[in-house]
Amino acid sequence: xxxxxGRTSPYDPKTTEARWYEYWESKGFFRADRLSGHPPHTIMxxxxxxxxxxxxGHALQDTVQDALTRMRRMQxxxxxxxxxxxxxxxxxxxxxxxxxxxxxxxxxxxxxREAFIEKVWEWVDEYGDRILQQKRRLGDSCDWGRERFxxxxxxxxxxxxxxxxxxxAGLIYRGHYLxxxxxxxxxxxxxxxxxxxEHDGFLWHIRYPLADGSGxxxxxxxxxxxxxxxxxxxxxxxxxxxxxLVNKQVELPLTGRNIPVIADHYVQQEFxxxxxxxxxxxxxxxxxVGKRHKLEIFxxxxxxxxxxxxCGPYAGIDxxxxxxxxxxxxxxxxxxxxxxxxxxxxxxxxxxKAIVEPLLSRQWFVKMKPLAEPAIxxxxxxxxKFYPRRWENExxxxxxxxxxxxxxxxxxxxxxxxxxxxxxxxxxIDEARGFVVSIKQPKSGMVQxxxxxxxxxxxxxxxxxxxxxxxxDPETQADLGYFHPTDVLVSGYDILFFWIARMIMASLYFxxxxxxxxxxxxxxxxxxxxxxxxxxxxxxxDPLELIEEYGADAVRFYLTILCAQGQDIRLDPxxxxxxxxxxxxxxxxxxxxxxxxxxxxxxxRTRSIEELELVERWMLTRLAECIESVEGALxxxxxxxxxxxxxxTFRSDYCDWYLELVKPQSGSTMSEESIALAIEIYEQLIxxxxxxxxxxxxxxxxxxxxxxxxxxxxxxxxxxxxxxRDTVGAEQFTFLQxxxxxxxxxxxxxxxxxxxxxxxxxxxxxEQLGLTEVMIAHTEYFTKLARxxxxxxxxxxxxxxxxxxxxxxxxxxxxxxxxxxxxERERLTxxxxxxxxxxxxxxxxxxxxxxxxxxxxxxxxxxxxxxxxAKAEIKKLRDSLxxxxxx
RNA sequence: GGGUCCUUAGCUCAGUUGGUUAGAGCGCUACGUUGACAUCGUAGAGGUCGAUGGUUCGAAUCCAUUAGGACCCA
Numbered sequence: 001x002x003x004x005x006g007r008t009s010p011y012d013p014k015t016t017e018a019r020w021y022e023y024w025e026s027k028g029f030f031r032a033d034r035l036s037g038h039p040p041h042t043i044m045x046x047x048x049x050x051x052x053x054x055x056x057g058h059a060l061q062d063t064v065q066d067a068l069t070r071m072r073r074m075q076x077x078x079x080x081x082x083x084x085x086x087x088x089x090x091x092x093x094x095x096x097x098x099x100x101x102x103x104x105x106x107x108x109x110x111x112x113r114e115a116f117i118e119k120v121w122e123w124v125d126e127y128g129d130r131i132l133q134q135k136r137r138l139g140d141s142c143d144w145g146r147e148r149f150x151x152x153x154x155x156x157x158x159x160x161x162x163x164x165x166x167x168x169a170g171l172i173y174r175g176h177y178l179x180x181x182x183x184x185x186x187x188x189x190x191x192x193x194x195x196x197x198e199h200d201g202f203l204w205h206i207r208y209p210l211a212d213g214s215g216x217x218x219x220x221x222x223x224x225x226x227x228x229x230x231x232x233x234x235x236x237x238x239x240x241x242x243x244x245l246v247n248k249q250v251e252l253p254l255t256g257r258n259i260p261v262i263a264d265h266y267v268q269q270e271f272x273x274x275x276x277x278x279x280x281x282x283x284x285x286x287x288x289v290g291k292r293h294k295l296e297i298f299x300x301x302x303x304x305x306x307x308x309x310x311c312g313p314y315a316g317i318d319x320x321x322x323x324x325x326x327x328x329x330x331x332x333x334x335x336x337x338x339x340x341x342x343x344x345x346x347x348x349x350x351x352x353k354a355i356v357e358p359l360l361s362r363q364w365f366v367k368m369k370p371l372a373e374p375a376i377x378x379x380x381x382x383x384x385k386f387y388p389r390r391w392e393n394e395x396x397x398x399x400x401x402x403x404x405x406x407x408x409x410x411x412x413x414x415x416x417x418x419x420x421x422x423x424x425x426x427x428x429i430d431e432a433r434g435f436v437v438s439i440k441q442p443k444s445g446m447v448q449x450x451x452x453x454x455x456x457x458x459x460x461x462x463x464x465x466x467x468x469x470x471x472x473d474p475e476t477q478a479d480l481g482y483f484h485p486t487d488v489l490v491s492g493y494d495i496l497f498f499w500i501a502r503m504i505m506a507s508l509y510f511x512x513x514x515x516x517x518x519x520x521x522x523x524x525x526x527x528x529x530x531x532x533x534x535x536x537x538x539x540x541x542d543p544l545e546l547i548e549e550y551g552a553d554a555v556r557f558y559l560t561i562l563c564a565q566g567q568d569i570r571l572d573p574x575x576x577x578x579x580x581x582x583x584x585x586x587x588x589x590x591x592x593x594x595x596x597x598x599x600x601x602x603x604x605r606t607r608s609i610e611e612l613e614l615v616e617r618w619m620l621t622r623l624a625e626c627i628e629s630v631e632g633a634l635x636x637x638x639x640x641x642x643x644x645x646x647x648x649t650f651r652s653d654y655c656d657w658y659l660e661l662v663k664p665q666s667g668s669t670m671s672e673e674s675i676a677l678a679i680e681i682y683e684q685l686i687x688x689x690x691x692x693x694x695x696x697x698x699x700x701x702x703x704x705x706x707x708x709x710x711x712x713x714x715x716x717x718x719x720x721x722x723x724x725r726d727t728v729g730a731e732q733f734t735f736l737q738x739x740x741x742x743x744x745x746x747x748x749x750x751x752x753x754x755x756x757x758x759x760x761x762x763x764x765x766x767e768q769l770g771l772t773e774v775m776i777a778h779t780e781y782f783t784k785l786a787r788x789x790x791x792x793x794x795x796x797x798x799x800x801x802x803x804x805x806x807x808x809x810x811x812x813x814x815x816x817x818x819x820x821x822x823x824e825r826e827r828l829t830x831x832x833x834x835x836x837x838x839x840x841x842x843x844x845x846x847x848x849x850x851x852x853x854x855x856x857x858x859x860x861x862x863x864x865x866x867x868x869x870a871k872a873e874i875k876k877l878r879d880s881l882x883x884x885x886x887x
Numbered sequence: 888g889g890g891u892c893c894u895u896a897g898c899u900c901a902g903u904u905g906g907u908u909a910g911a912g913c914g915c916u917a918c919g920u921u922g923a924c925a926u927c928g929u930a931g932a933g934g935u936c937g938a939u940g941g942u943u944c945g946a947a948u949c950c951a952u953u954a955g956g957a958c959c960c961a
Contacts, residue, residue: 010924010926011926196960196961345961390891390892391891393890393891394890394891394959394960397889397890397891397959397960398959398960401960401961493958493959496959524958526957528899530956530957558912561900561901561911561912562899562900564900564901564902565901566892567892567893567900567901568892568893568957568958569899569900570899570900571899572898572899572913574913575899575912575913577912577913577926578912578913580926581924581926581927582926583926584924584926584927585923585924585926585927587923587924587926588923588924588926588927589923589924590923591923591924592923592924593923594923595922595923632903633903636903638903640901641901641902641903644901644910644911647911647912648911655923655924656928659923660928663922663923664922665921665922666921666922667922741929741930744929744930745929745930745931747918747929747930748917748918748929748930748931749930749931751917751918753918753919754918754919754921754929755919755921786929787921834908835908837908838908841908842908845944845945848944848945849944850943850944850945851944851945852944853944854943854944854945855906855944855945856906858906859906859944859945862906863906866908870908
């Protein structure tokens with residue numbers, strides 16, 4: 001650990017991380033076994049997409065999950081962190097299609113369904129594990145032996161069983177509805193997969209001539225290309241401008257078709273001209289209007305986004321090109337009254353970014369209301385709790401307004417819907433004969449539904465499908481019974497509806513249990529400027545590069561520090577230096593006593609707390625308090641608080657004060673007893689840090705003491721806050737700290753050379769009499785920390801000649817040998833006025849009768865104490881100042 | 888249009904159920920290589936907690952209004 005100059009070299013994560021990960025895994029520490037006899041603690045990892053690569057969101061969420069898992073494991077729970085990966089229908093299909101095009105210049109249609117799926121499997125086999133390998137670099141302590149893929153045979157069975165059961169319960173139905181259609185991916189989408197994006201468009205005012213030749217009516221629309229599918233124009237029944245025209249016929253331009261003018265309250269009079277074209281085949285609202293008025297439905301846009309055969313001269317043209325042509329043709333016919341700029345929202349596919357087309361098609365749906373109700377109750381009655389609470393509102397809002405879920409996708413990669421159709425003599429599907437819902441082919445000759453299921457239709461089963469459901473053998477039953485319900489789900493709010501809420505519905509319906517009791521919602525990671533990280537912006541930060549540069553522990557620790565109660569995180573990669581610096585500090589601190597450790601020797605403290613040094617008693621007290629606070633922070637999922645507490649305790653308490661005082665003078669060595677306590681405290685601190693920084697703590701834990709084969713920090717027993725405390729000693733030490741700080745302050749102000757030794761007089765007040773002895777006994781502390789050569793302590797000592805002073809509570813610290821009256825007066829005057837301001841505020845409070853009568857006694861007592869302290873300090877300051885005025 | 892969140896030191900952010908003389912990291916200033924650590928230490932500068940009004944003995948924290956920003960839903 002030393003370089004040529006005899007200096008300790010910085011901590012190098014590369015030499016430890018891979019080694020310890022292999023060690024843990026080879027010892028089976030990640031495995032969770034229900035026969036252990038320990039109470040379980042389960043976390044389900046949100047399964048990453050097989051196509052994915054590790055990004056900062058994973059790094060953050062895994063850090064949280066791993067910290068919770070490791071802490072619980074150390075606390076004696078049988079901690080299962082269940083890993084898996086998601087087949088991610090569209091995403092994966094797209095990736096493989098792209099690869100196919102690049103490598104073989106082929107489309108999936110060139111290969112055909114079977115061969116294409118074969119290709120996808122090859123791809124999954126080759127690259128699917130990449131992200132899970134990357135997660136190992138972070139130190140994730142998941143039970144890899146249980147890893148599940150949402151396309152595993154067992155998982156497939158779970159998905160199909162769920163489909164069949166929901167169908168049999170009347171919760172799945174098939175029907176022709178207007179669905180969100182993505183012309184790019186050529187599949188239906190659920191409402192959740194569609195974003196409404198505002199864009200700058202136009203409002204076209206188009207004249208529809210009246211069939212009787214008595215003029216025209218002007219329609220305002222944002223989508224002229226769909227006019228070919230118009231079946232009516234509509235006005236508001238209250239709109240007097242158009243009352244006469246209702247029930248008349250108008251001629252649909254460019255088609256010659258006659259369509260009626262209808263009255264419907266859906267029409268807003270203020271919008272455009274107050275006349276809407278009704279196109280039930282391509283607009284959800286129009287669809288409803290059409291239903292009310294029993295109008296026909298025309299589809300004029302095909303699945304690929306081009307206009308259909310029925311569109312005459314426009315057939316086969318893409319919808320946006322058709323828009324331009326139609327507008328042009330209308331203009332040429334004198335039917336275009338005006339065009340005005342107009343901001344409207346367009347539905348966009350979250351994945352492909354293509355504009356979604358409402359299209360009439362035959363799809364499969366889940367009736368959600370019956371599933372949603374118990375899920376609402378579970379959160380309402382507190383069975384499930386959100387951290388932070390505010391996400392409950394969002395959850396309720398969605399579930400209370402829930403709409404049926406379109407689960408069929410016109411893709412090839414995914415769970416094929418377990419529905420079978422009869423065929424006719426030519427082998428063609430004969431829909432007229434209906435269908436059979438079944439996992440197995442019900443009859444030879446029957447063919448399976450071509451559509452696959454929405455990816456989320458498999459992910460929503462994750463908490464129980466990964467634990468063996470629906471197998472009924474006793475082994476898996478027992479596992480499910482033991483690990484489910486899980487304890488906490490850690491996830492981002494981006495998949496609150498897609499996944500979190502749906503899991504609750506599925507678990508409740510199929511297992512009768514909630515999937516988890518707590519939901520910890522993390523913030524999302526943004527870039528330095530607050531923008532989402534995305535490939536197209538190129539502003540992503542690769543966690544693996546960060547690990548390479550700073551080490552996994554540093555990355556994890558800094559992410560934990562940032563992870564405050566669901567707030568989004570603006571990430572500045574330079575910030576990870578903090579984590580690295582802290583790692584290094586931990587590493588070097590060990591060296592202070594570590595270099596005196598005799599190999600193979602076991603150091604155990606024999607002294608009781610009464611026999612310890614003042615600083616040791618103080619440190620033990622601080623440690624116990626720290627453990628309590630960390631504990632409290634962790635149960636409330638305040639990981640950032642826990643990390644902060646440990647940071648301060650380690651850095652300022654342990655390193656800056658404790659180690660500075662117990663480390664030996666140059667040339668001498670540390671006593672065995674002293675080493676033993678340093679080890680004891682250090683050991684607990686690194687155990688507490690282990691959940692956040694597993695690698696470095698494991699390494700140091702082994703250097704600390706001789707360890708038996710198979711022991712490890714990660715499976716060591718979590719420290720318990722000890723009763724071995726000395727609050728009186730701790731207070732005395734705190735006073736000493738303040739005195740030292742003020743001496744250092746004076747040294748600094750007077751520019752005293754660091755090596756120069758000084759003489760100090762400490763004048764305490766009568767009430768502090770007890771301190772005198774303690775301070776004298778610890779002159780050495782002053783020497784070590786502030787280079788005080790001689791220390792005089794007494795009650796109300798006079799100001800030594802040629803000295804400067806500062807006030808610490810009701811005590812005065814005089815530092816001899818440095819004097820500058822002007823400087824002194826200035827500083828003391830400033831301190832005095834500050835203190836007087838403070839006293840004024842406190843007294844104002846105390847003079848307020850209402851405060852005395854209404855505030856809790858404890859608070860009043862505290863203020864009284866403040867008043868007394870401030871008065872004592874002011875007195876000392878005045879005295880000092882007076883002494884200066886005399887000279 | 889409905890809803891949620893954010894606004895605290897130059898920057899990025901913490902701040903339990905209202906009671907601290909409002910904190911951290913980075914940055915900045917001065918000094919410093921004393922046998923753990925310059926990926927460090929010591930000392931320091933820097934904030935009327937977006938604005939206004941209210942509730943309260945007491946407000947960064949609760950309520951209302953308002954300004955700016957982010958997001959979700961329609």
